[in-house]
Amino acid sequence: MPPRPAPSTPRPGPWLVGGEGIAYGGDYTPEQWPEEVWAQDVILMREAGVNLVSVGIFSWALLEPEEGRFEFGWLDRLLELLHANGIRVDLGTPTASPPAWFFHAYPEARVVSREGTVLGFGSRGMAGPSSPAYRAATVRITTALAQRYGRHPALALWHVHNEYGAPVSEDYSPASAAAFRRWLADRYGDLEHLNAAWGTTFWGQRYAQWEHVDVPAATPSVANPTQRLDFARFSDHALRECFVAERDAIRAHSDVPVTTNFMAGSCPATELWQWAREVDIVSNDHYLTASETRPEIGLALAADLTRSLAGGRPWILMEHSTSAVSWQPRNVAKQPGEMARNALSHLGRGADAILFFQWRASRSGAEKFHSAMLPHAGTGSRVWREVVALGRDLGALAELRGTQVRADVAILWDQESFWAQDLEWRPSVDLDHRERIDAFYTALWQAGHTVDFAHPEADLAAYRLVVVPASYLLSRAAGDNLTRFVAGGGTLLVSYFSGIVDETDAVHEGGYLAPLRRALGLTVEEFLPLREGGSVRVGGEHRSDAGDGSAPPMPELEGTVWSDDIALEGAAVVSTYLDGPAAGRPAITRHTHGLGTGWYVSTRLGVDDLMTLLDRVYRDAGLSARAGVAGLEVVVRHGVGVDYLVALNHGDAPVAVAVDGHELLSGRATDGTLKVPGGGVAVVRVTPGA
Ligand code: GLA
Numbered sequence: 212m213p214p215r216p217a218p219s220t221p222r223p224g225p226w227l228v229g230g231e232g233i234a235y236g237g238d239y240t241p242e243q244w245p246e247e248v249w250a251q252d253v254i255l256m257r258e259a260g261v262n263l264v265s266v267g268i269f270s271w272a273l274l275e276p277e278e279g280r281f282e283f284g285w286l287d288r289l290l291e292l293l294h295a296n297g298i299r300v301d302l303g304t305p306t307a308s309p310p311a312w313f314f315h316a317y318p319e320a321r322v323v324s325r326e327g328t329v330l331g332f333g334s335r336g337m338a339g340p341s342s343p344a345y346r347a348a349t350v351r352i353t354t355a356l357a358q359r360y361g362r363h364p365a366l367a368l369w370h371v372h373n374e375y376g377a378p379v380s381e382d383y384s385p386a387s388a389a390a391f392r393r394w395l396a397d398r399y400g401d402l403e404h405l406n407a408a409w410g411t412t413f414w415g416q417r418y419a420q421w422e423h424v425d426v427p428a429a430t431p432s433v434a435n436p437t438q439r440l441d442f443a444r445f446s447d448h449a450l451r452e453c454f455v456a457e458r459d460a461i462r463a464h465s466d467v468p469v470t471t472n473f474m475a476g477s478c479p480a481t482e483l484w485q486w487a488r489e490v491d492i493v494s495n496d497h498y499l500t501a502s503e504t505r506p507e508i509g510l511a512l513a514a515d516l517t518r519s520l521a522g523g524r525p526w527i528l529m530e531h532s533t534s535a536v537s538w539q540p541r542n543v544a545k546q547p548g549e550m551a552r553n554a555l556s557h558l559g560r561g562a563d564a565i566l567f568f569q570w571r572a573s574r575s576g577a578e579k580f581h582s583a584m585l586p587h588a589g590t591g592s593r594v595w596r597e598v599v600a601l602g603r604d605l606g607a608l609a610e611l612r613g614t615q616v617r618a619d620v621a622i623l624w625d626q627e628s629f630w631a632q633d634l635e636w637r638p639s640v641d642l643d644h645r646e647r648i649d650a651f652y653t654a655l656w657q658a659g660h661t662v663d664f665a666h667p668e669a670d671l672a673a674y675r676l677v678v679v680p681a682s683y684l685l686s687r688a689a690g691d692n693l694t695r696f697v698a699g700g701g702t703l704l705v706s707y708f709s710g711i712v713d714e715t716d717a718v719h720e721g722g723y724l725a726p727l728r729r730a731l732g733l734t735v736e737e738f739l740p741l742r743e744g745g746s747v748r749v750g751g752e753h754r755s756d757a758g759d760g761s762a763p764p765m766p767e768l769e770g771t772v773w774s775d776d777i778a779l780e781g782a783a784v785v786s787t788y789l790d791g792p793a794a795g796r797p798a799i800t801r802h803t804h805g806l807g808t809g810w811y812v813s814t815r816l817g818v819d820d821l822m823t824l825l826d827r828v829y830r831d832a833g834l835s836a837r838a839g840v841a842g843l844e845v846v847v848r849h850g851v852g853v854d855y856l857v858a859l860n861h862g863d864a865p866v867a868v869a870v871d872g873h874e875l876l877s878g879r880a881t882d883g884t885l886k887v888p889g890g891g892v893a894v895v896r897v898t899p900g901a
Pocket residue numbers: 373374496498530536537568578581
């Protein structure tokens with residue numbers, strides 16, 4: 212296997228103005244409290260080590276109580292108070308929640324759901340992103356804020372809007388339909404191209420006039436899938452136009468960097484590779500889901516995805532929770548120590564700012580049961596004590612600021628594949644792109660690998676192994692990119708139901724998997740999905756190496772959900788179906804292409820079986836699973852001539868890690884062995900070669 216180039220160090224990007232060390236704080240909503248409470252807040256913020264707060268995110272109705280009349284007095288006083296206390300400000304534009312007067316004046320700006328319901332006022336969620344009145348109003352309030360505070364000495368960052376795509380991502384209003392037609396005209400030029408892309412000869416859907424092209428509102432049977440895919444693209448584009456308009460209004464008056472908080476991995480509406488190009492600093496919100504059995508793995512995935520979106524540069528954890536949230540069916544409180552492990556996992560995976568929703572728990576409103584840094588129980592509480600301890604710990608980690616995380620493995624992440632695959636009438640309801648991403652990620656996490664995510668058309672040269680996790684929509688260009696990666700010496704592992712359709716949701720010419728045919732040495736002749744709850748055995752006495760005897764046959768594994776009828780075109784069989792609809796046919800294959808190797812796995816393996824398969828795949832990639840201790844998460848941040856090993860013990864029993872260095876939280880040398888108590892965290896400065 213030829214040596215692969217070392218991952219390049221990303222160019223440093225802009226960072227918080229005046230930000231040194233690790234930023235710490237949260238959303239701050241002082242407008243919910245009398246002003247005498249503010250003075251108490253800043254005293255407690257200093258006690259907790261808070262140095263950055265996000266303000267004004269939902270304050271439009273207070274800042275512009277009537278159309279065109281602004282009241283900035285309270286925000287002036289707040290920013291002065293924070294500045295006087297050395298607390299920096301991430302200033303929100305309040306456009307995620309327009310005031311009542313706006314909807315009264317412009318009722319046509321209300322969002323219409325797919326079923327035709329007009330959504331009312333009294334919650335939050337922006338107006339229709341394509342509404343001209345909404346866009347004009349957002350630019351006006353944003354310009355007013357930028358003119359007034361753009362050079363304020365407390366200002367570290369601009370926080371545009373809040374979580375684009377939630378709670379509203381698609382709008383089926385007349386304004387949206389008009390904008391959709393304009394977007395389609397730009398994309399296709401004329402109706403002939405639109406008809407061809409949408410395959411409208413099918414079911415007699417051919418359009419002869421632009422006015423007849425509409426948003427894909429509820430239909431009697433399955434709607435045209437390409438129309439829906441394009442509507443998802445358009446809806447994302449419309450949201451991004453709103454962001455860009457606000458960002459540019461800010462930039463006209465302020466040099467301070469601009470962000471908007473993503474929901475990487477949990478917002479289906481936004482194509483974040485494109486969003487990441489528009490922000491100055493990537494920031495992300497992440498919440499644990501009570502139903503996850505290993506929430507630390509989902510958290511790590513979101514953090515790795517965010518770092519990848521940031522191109523490896525430091526990013527901001529804009530929101531997470533100190534304990535329970537308030538919007539799940541059962542809002543489970545965090546266990547003692549869990550908040551610190553969560554925070555340090557984000558930090559270990561590249562976050563240089565650790566913020567919460569929110570500073571002080573709200574007494575009223577929809578989120579009054581949401582945890583906060585300062586809970587209803589006050590400063591006598593466990594949560595407060597842990598918040599203060601975390602502030603102290605982050606203070607001790609200041610030197611990690613700007614250091615980098617490196618990964619040898621990448622998993623493809625492509626929002627278009629999600630959009631296309633999540634439509635109706637796919638070959639099996641059990642197909643699930645996200646499930647495969649999570650399964651591969653979990654297997655890699657358990658083997659101790661730090662993972663990047665990559666767009667299928669991105670430069671993959673820095674990786675040894677790339678995983679294609681049921682990437683249903685895969686363009687020819689992406690197929691060529693992956694094939695070049697293999698030819699150049701990379702190892703590719705491809706799941707079933709990858710490379711099926713192109714950008715228009717049309718089956719690839721040449722059949723299923725055609726874009727990866729050369730890299731994998733096969734095509735798929737027919738899908739053989741399993742019945743509900745069905746399983747198949749795969750195994751056999753085949754070699755899983757290049758014929759050099761380095762790897763024994765694969766043990767017998769169990770597949771569910773899927774099998775394929777594979778037509779081999781040079782690939783070697785690693786495992787055969789022992790039963791089921793594809794009995795006797797290839798199940799797992801390995802193919803040498805150029806200097807690299809392409810693996811194909813045509814059934815759904817559980818995480819343990821995936822780990823067994825990956826052990827073989829690692830040999831080709833020149834990787835190995837780190838013999839880890841169950842429940843111990845280790846990530847490394849690299850500085851110049853120094854590494855920082857972040858160790859998180861998610862188990863109950865203490866664990867020992869062989870490492871020689873200086874543990875920063877305790878201030879002690881490790882003397883060759885680091886002991887991490889059950890549930891504990893440690894960060895060791897290691898000087899390689901010292
Ligand atoms: C989201 C929002 C916040 C708050 C939190 C609660 O992330 O951005 O305003 O509602 O959820 O978990």
